Amino acid sequence: MTATIAPSRVESLASSGIESIPKEYVRLNEELTSMGNVFEEEKKEEGSQVPTIDIKDIASEDPEVRGKAIQELKRAAMEWGVMHLVNHGISDELIDRVKVAGQTFFELPVEEKEKYANDQASGNVQGYGSKLANSASGRLEWEDYYFHLSYPEDKRDLSIWPETPADYIPAVSEYSKELRYLATKILSALSLALGLEEGRLEKEVGGLEELLLQFKINYYPKCPQPELALGVEAHTDVSALTFILHNMVPGLQLFYEGKWVTAKCVPNSIIMHIGDTIEILSNGKYKSILHRGLVNKEKVRISWAVFCEPPKEKIILKPLPDLVSDEEPARYPPRTFAQHVQYKLFRKTQGPQTTITKN
Numbered sequence: 001m002t003a004t005i006a007p008s009r010v011e012s013l014a015s016s017g018i019e020s021i022p023k024e025y026v027r028l029n030e031e032l033t034s035m036g037n038v039f040e041e042e043k044k045e046e047g048s049q050v051p052t053i054d055i056k057d058i059a060s061e062d063p064e065v066r067g068k069a070i071q072e073l074k075r076a077a078m079e080w081g082v083m084h085l086v087n088h089g090i091s092d093e094l095i096d097r098v099k100v101a102g103q104t105f106f107e108l109p110v111e112e113k114e115k116y117a118n119d120q121a122s123g124n125v126q127g128y129g130s131k132l133a134n135s136a137s138g139r140l141e142w143e144d145y146y147f148h149l150s151y152p153e154d155k156r157d158l159s160i161w162p163e164t165p166a167d168y169i170p171a172v173s174e175y176s177k178e179l180r181y182l183a184t185k186i187l188s189a190l191s192l193a194l195g196l197e198e199g200r201l202e203k204e205v206g207g208l209e210e211l212l213l214q215f216k217i218n219y220y221p222k223c224p225q226p227e228l229a230l231g232v233e234a235h236t237d238v239s240a241l242t243f244i245l246h247n248m249v250p251g252l253q254l255f256y257e258g259k260w261v262t263a264k265c266v267p268n269s270i271i272m273h274i275g276d277t278i279e280i281l282s283n284g285k286y287k288s289i290l291h292r293g294l295v296n297k298e299k300v301r302i303s304w305a306v307f308c309e310p311p312k313e314k315i316i317l318k319p320l321p322d323l324v325s326d327e328e329p330a331r332y333p334p335r336t337f338a339q340h341v342q343y344k345l346f347r348k349t350q351g352p353q354t355t356i357t358k359n
């Protein structure tokens with residue numbers, strides 16, 4: 001039996017003064033395409049751009065205003081499956097508190113953060129961590145993270161959350177509560193846009209009791225060879241919806257119409273992905289887009305992601321009967337969320353291909 005070796009922290013590796021990165025952190029060949037300088041990529045004005053969706057009107061009392069806002073959201077969800085949300089209703093002040101709390105934690109010395117280390121080998125995935133080489137490719141990602149469930153409140157375990165800084169728990173709790181409300185608003189609009197009852201998608205993903213919000217802070221240290229490094233490998237999110245904040249350092253790329261498009265940094269926005277769960281329920285009408293993360297030499301990148309996930313076993317995910325017909329047969333077999341995650345992991349270990357899972 002081999003002893004479990006604690007994963008090394010990317011932060012420690014990055015600050016050790018290395019000029020080339022260990023081979024485990026290099027992307028597979030087929031993924032080394034268009035790995036330009038992310039700051040240059042972000043400035044490009046030509047070509048496709050991730051849509052920006054103003055959602056202040058999606059709950060408007062005026063049916064005309066509401067209808068128009070819902071159609072805009074629908075178009076973005078069908079064409080891209082990812083968008084910048086503006087006027088989302090969460091205050092800049094609360095968002096700043098969440099960012100400051102996460103950043104302050106990551107500024108602690110590695111030894112301090114290790115006190116919160118998770119133990120993936122024992123199945124304890126919550127806490128401070130780095131990716132383990134558990135896939136067939138043996139690849140590692142150039143990031144450390146902090147991960148925990150943040151909502152509903154009766155399912156979270158505050159003993160796993162950072163105690164430092166003191167505002168971490170209040171800020172992340174409040175933010176999670178507000179995001180949960182935003183998720184309901186979005187799910188309602190996505191339901192109406194498909195001709196479904198307003199509360200349908202919300203109910204299908206578990207409702208207030210069962211939909212889980214998983215909070216993850218991704219910390220990407222500066223990297224000596226960003227043109228080779230695997231920041232985040234190409235994947236689609238398994239969630240229903242994913243909401244992302246970042247520290248205005250570019251890095252997210254979307255695979256749109258055969259090309260990698262770099263997302264611009266839009267002030268005060270929240271990036272939202274449609275995940276596989278909604279793609280399946282909508283029988284492919286809404287899209288879960290392939291995306292990846294790039295790192296850079298000059299700046300640390302931090303992102304704060306909230307994955308809204310259905311319960312692992314309680315719900316069978318399958319295209320809604322209302323959206324299936326002879327002309328549009330079901331495109332996905334019924335499966336639980338846990339089975340879907342397993343299915344994607346299995347495909348991933350079957351050899352190189354790009355559609356692979358990860359949150």
Ligand SMILES: [Fe+2]
Binds near residue numbers: 235236237291358359
């Ligand atoms: Fe993702």
